[in-house]
Amino acid sequence: NAGVTQTPKFQVLxxxxxxxxxxxxxxxxxYMSWYRQDPGMGLRLIHYSVGAGITxxxxxxxxxxxxxxxxxxxxLRLLSAAPSQTSVYFCASSSPPSxxxxxxxxxxxxxxxxx
Amino acid sequence: xKEVEQDPGPFNVPEGAxxxxxxTYSNSASQSFFWYxxxxxxxxxxxxxxxxxxxxxxxxxxxxxxxSQYISLLIRDSKLSDSATYLxxxxxxxxxxxxxxxxxxxLLVTP
Numbered sequence: 001n002a003g004v005t006q007t008p009k010f011q012v013l014x015x016x017x018x019x020x021x022x023x024x025x026x027x028x029x030x031y032m033s034w035y036r037q038d039p040g041m042g043l044r045l046i047h048y049s050v051g052a053g054i055t056x057x058x059x060x061x062x063x064x065x066x067x068x069x070x071x072x073x074x075x076l077r078l079l080s081a082a083p084s085q086t087s088v089y090f091c092a093s094s095s096p097p098s099x100x101x102x103x104x105x106x107x108x109x110x111x112x113x114x115x
Numbered sequence: 116x117k118e119v120e121q122d123p124g125p126f127n128v129p130e131g132a133x134x135x136x137x138x139t140y141s142n143s144a145s146q147s148f149f150w151y152x153x154x155x156x157x158x159x160x161x162x163x164x165x166x167x168x169x170x171x172x173x174x175x176x177x178x179x180x181x182x183s184q185y186i187s188l189l190i191r192d193s194k195l196s197d198s199a200t201y202l203x204x205x206x207x208x209x210x211x212x213x214x215x216x217x218x219x220x221x222l223l224v225t226p
Contacts, residue, residue, distance in 0.1 A: 033213045042202070042218035043159070058213060083141060090158055092214075106158035 006091050006107035012080040013114045021076040021110050023091030028069055029105075031094045032074040036060065037086040037109075044091065049074055081114045088112070118142055121203050121217035129225055132193045136220045138186040138203030145215075148179055150188045151202040153219065159202055162188075193224045 003087045025032065033048035045058030049068040063085060065077040074093075078085060088111050094104040117217055121138045128134050141146075148165040163170065165177040165186055176189040203217035 031213075035214075035216075040218065043214075043216040045213045045215075048213040101159045106160070108158055110155075 004091055004093055006089075006110050008110060009108065010111045011113070013078075013083060013112065017081050017115060019078050019081065021078070021089055021091075021112075023092040023107055024072050025074075025078065025091075025105070026072065027093060027105065028071060029093035029095050031104075032068065033058070033092050033104075034064070034066065034074070035090045035092065036074045036085075037090060038087050040062045046076065046089075050064035071096050078112075080086075081112075083114045086112060088113045096112065117218075119203055119205050119217040120217050121220050123218055123220060124219040125223055127223045127225060128193055130193055130195060132224075133189065133191045134222065135190075136188045136201055136203070136222075138188075138217055140184050140186070140203075140205045140215075142205070143181075143184060145184075145205045147206040148186050149204040149214075150175075150177055150186075151204050151216075153200045153202055155199075159216075162201070165184060190222075193222075195224050195226065198222055198224045 003023045030051045034046040035043040037043045044060050046064050047066040049055045052068050052071050055066050055068050066075050088109050090109050091107040092104045118141050150162040151159040152162045153159045163172050163177050165179045167179050169178045174191045178187045193211050200219040202219045205215045
């Protein structure tokens, strides 16, 4: 049981390049989400999904696309990288809420530098 | 105004001290509340959920005041290993259980 995995761990891109950050979970969680963490800003929600085939925008979706074709995978695509997208990206998953405070499990993060 | 506000600290305390963190949230319809812990350059991990009745887990006590929209975390008998950033987290109301994070409060426990 690997939990939430993210690849790559580190990436350097040039402005204008595109890439996909991978996220996978093996806990059969329906809920998955992507956050970015910047110094002084805390974690901010980029996109989220409540199940396969269903995605929605979070707080800072511009410049990113997502899709959810399977329960396990939730890739994040940078369409045309910009220096403002330099950040640490975390993927998270959880089971649906029941009002008891379900845990969200985070992947180890991807550190992205855009030059 | 950010939806979840925390004192950023840093809080520097000696081992054995008691330290309290405070957090306020702006959306009265928020549903669930948590404290997460984040070690340097690592992913956040759940420390504890926060309930209206208050809850305790060993040296950690969390309180929620819905009327004041205020959340607290008390750490008693601080250990060196408690040094981390503590994130106050509130569920967003309209986003499928995605989390709304405060910026975090940094704690350094010194010998």
